[in-house]
Amino acid sequence: AQPSAPSPIPAPLRPLPWGQLNFLHTTDIHGWWGGHLQEPSYSADWGDYISFAKHLRDRADAEGRDLLLIDTGDRIEGNAIYDSSKPRGKFTYEIAKEQHIDLICSGNHELYKQESADGEFYHTVPDFSPNYIASNLDIYNPKTARLEALAPRFKKFTTENQGIRILAFGFLFDFTGNANNTVIHKVKDTVQEGWFQHAIQDKELDLIVVIGHVDVRSDEYATLYATIRAAQPDIPIQFFGGHRHIRDYRIFDDKSVAIASGRYMETIGFMSINGLNTRSSSHHPRKSQEPKPTFSRLYIDNNLYSLHHHSAKNLTTFPTPNGLNVTTQINSARHSLHLNRLYGCAPRDLWVNRAPYPHPSSIFSWLSDSMLPDTVKTSSRVQESGKSAIAIINTGGIRFDIFKGAFTKDTAFLVSPFTSRLRYVKDVPSQVAVRVLPLLNHGEPMMKEQGIDLAPPEVVARKLRRQFFPELLRPAFSKLESNAQAQLALSATEHHNLIPGYTTHDDAGTDGDDTIHSPIDFFEVPNCIQAVVSQGDSKSDLAEDASLPTHIDIVYNEFIEKWVLMALRYLGESYKLEDTEEYFPGKSFTQLMVEWVEKYWGVDGEECE
Numbered sequence: 001a002q003p004s005a006p007s008p009i010p011a012p013l014r015p016l017p018w019g020q021l022n023f024l025h026t027t028d029i030h031g032w033w034g035g036h037l038q039e040p041s042y043s044a045d046w047g048d049y050i051s052f053a054k055h056l057r058d059r060a061d062a063e064g065r066d067l068l069l070i071d072t073g074d075r076i077e078g079n080a081i082y083d084s085s086k087p088r089g090k091f092t093y094e095i096a097k098e099q100h101i102d103l104i105c106s107g108n109h110e111l112y113k114q115e116s117a118d119g120e121f122y123h124t125v126p127d128f129s130p131n132y133i134a135s136n137l138d139i140y141n142p143k144t145a146r147l148e149a150l151a152p153r154f155k156k157f158t159t160e161n162q163g164i165r166i167l168a169f170g171f172l173f174d175f176t177g178n179a180n181n182t183v184i185h186k187v188k189d190t191v192q193e194g195w196f197q198h199a200i201q202d203k204e205l206d207l208i209v210v211i212g213h214v215d216v217r218s219d220e221y222a223t224l225y226a227t228i229r230a231a232q233p234d235i236p237i238q239f240f241g242g243h244r245h246i247r248d249y250r251i252f253d254d255k256s257v258a259i260a261s262g263r264y265m266e267t268i269g270f271m272s273i274n275g276l277n278t279r280s281s282s283h284h285p286r287k288s289q290e291p292k293p294t295f296s297r298l299y300i301d302n303n304l305y306s307l308h309h310h311s312a313k314n315l316t317t318f319p320t321p322n323g324l325n326v327t328t329q330i331n332s333a334r335h336s337l338h339l340n341r342l343y344g345c346a347p348r349d350l351w352v353n354r355a356p357y358p359h360p361s362s363i364f365s366w367l368s369d370s371m372l373p374d375t376v377k378t379s380s381r382v383q384e385s386g387k388s389a390i391a392i393i394n395t396g397g398i399r400f401d402i403f404k405g406a407f408t409k410d411t412a413f414l415v416s417p418f419t420s421r422l423r424y425v426k427d428v429p430s431q432v433a434v435r436v437l438p439l440l441n442h443g444e445p446m447m448k449e450q451g452i453d454l455a456p457p458e459v460v461a462r463k464l465r466r467q468f469f470p471e472l473l474r475p476a477f478s479k480l481e482s483n484a485q486a487q488l489a490l491s492a493t494e495h496h497n498l499i500p501g502y503t504t505h506d507d508a509g510t511d512g513d514d515t516i517h518s519p520i521d522f523f524e525v526p527n528c529i530q531a532v533v534s535q536g537d538s539k540s541d542l543a544e545d546a547s548l549p550t551h552i553d554i555v556y557n558e559f560i561e562k563w564v565l566m567a568l569r570y571l572g573e574s575y576k577l578e579d580t581e582e583y584f585p586g587k588s589f590t591q592l593m594v595e596w597v598e599k600y601w602g603v604d605g606e607e608c609e
């Protein structure tokens with residue numbers, strides 16, 4: 001773990017359900033290679049994961065089992081290690097490649113920008129070759145400008161110990177927000193392509209594995225399941241998904257399941273299968289599959305207490321040389337980026353989903369009531385031209401909570417990692433302007449009627465239920481380690497002494513989390529929020545008849561520009577890109593937030609309490 005990582009807290013643990021074939025699964029890492037430095041439950045880093053995988057691989061080899069590692073994309077954007085480096089990603093690829101990953105694919109975040117898609121082409125694909133799979137993703141080769149598959153469409157291989165013959169695919173959901181150097185083929189079209197139809201007819205297979213940056217409950221996975229199952233009525237199919245940032249497990253049928261393993265290096269998904277066809281030995285016929293394979297899943301909290309326990313190692317025997325090197329590598333990257341630089345002290349916790357909106361503990365209330373209006377008031381449009389403004393941002397651009405105490409460069413990028421700036425349309429009729437936010441939040445059916453596709457699928461998906469985590473600091477784990485097993489006797493429904501955290505309920509029940517936690521509240525938040533600055537006053541909620549000037553500026557995060565202009569068009573005001581301008585020229589939203597923190601929470605070289 002990183003030197004400043006908090007010690008994990010002992011807690012009752014469920015055992016790893018080892019099988020013939022076993023998997024470790026990460027997804028939506030979003031640059032959290034260093035782990036969580038303010039949350040003991042997720043405080044292990046990528047170096048620890050490397051050590052952990054090595055121990056599990058050794059055990060699998062010793063017992064004649066197989067272990068495969070999977071990553072299903074969105075490795076970038078969401079943490080200062082990626083987002084604050086110049087160029088972005090300077091450290092990421094070198095850190096990521098130290099883990100041996102057997103099957104890997106792209107997420108949507110790798111593709112928002114041309115440079116990050118090229119980063120996959122130049123780094124991740126060759127670093128993990130031949131394990132990177134791109135079943136429905138093409139790139140304009142940056143060297144030749146020709147459109148080609150980013151990586152092989154599928155991979156067929158046989159596991160080392162059990163001789164299980166696997167056909168693997170790697171998909172991305174039907175994402176449309178990519179830069180124009182990549183092409184994503186819709187899943188429903190890809191499954192009709194000759195190469196896919198041919199691949200799934202293969203009878204020399206024991207298992208089909210579909211990895212994807214795809215919600216396990218999405219239409220895309222339903223299509224893939226139905227198509228493969230129609231071609232192969234009996235073959236076991238194992239799906240690995242992601243994108244929703246949740247722990248989830250879906251049972252398609254008695255031979256096909258899907259797992260999703262959370263987000264931000266909080267979770268290492270463990271999946272196992274028994275009862276698959278195997279090669280008994282090279283001289284004997286294949287041992288055939290039991291009538292039904294059995295599948296098991298466990299979501300591991302990524303901290304050293306869990307990792308030591310599941311690998312049967314301790315503080316001394318756990319770290320491997322490569323794991324330790326990577327931990328040091330991450331620490332040096334953090335140092336060289338000055339991530340501990342203090343901007344101010346947050347006076348209280350501010351939550352993304354652990355408080356409702358509006359609420360004094362909601363990060364979005366802080367943004368709409370304080371940070372946004374205070375910031376907008378300093379613009380030249382307000383200061384020099386006396387113009388009122390409605391400022392709208394997408395909640396999806398705010399990625400993590402603020403904890404009471406030090407607000408550092410690290411914090412700034414965890415909360416707001418993206419490069420977007422604020423833009424604006426000037427002098428919009430106020431009675432139109434006040435109707436934009438309701439349309440962005442609730443207008444989807446109306447807009448669809450008009451043939452206008454308002455919300456990007458991922459914005460809609462984000463609104464769905466998620467489980468969360470963080471927890472209270474407790475005494476160092478060495479003192480409590482011996483008590484932990486005794487706590488196993490506690491029933492999962494008794495919350496006494498349990499640490500708040502993931503309490504997952506999926507298709508297999510409520511026993512999926514390795515650590516037995518007490519639950520944490522989760523609140524839905526709207527797609528977008530707003531602040532209104534009018535004649536010196538600010539408010540976040542506006543009745544249509546509120547006293548506003550006849551015309552007002554609409555300020556918005558540039559990520560939602562397309563939808564703001566669509567909403568205005570729907571409301572009868574046709575503005576084009578040429579009608580928009582930067583509101584704070586040259587400054588990203590993240591910079592504006594940091595300036596606010598320095599001004600209002602700054603401590604002039606002092607430390608936080």
Ligand SMILES: O=c1ccn([C@@H]2O[C@H](COP(=O)(O)O)[C@@H](O)[C@H]2O)c(=O)[nH]1
Pocket residue numbers: 074108109112243394395396397398418419420456458459462559
């Ligand atoms: O430049 C960007 C890119 C993305 N966003 C927000 O993120 C979500 C998608 O994130 P997932 O992790 O894939 O769910 C997107 O809908 C935007 O809300 C952004 O604000 N700026």
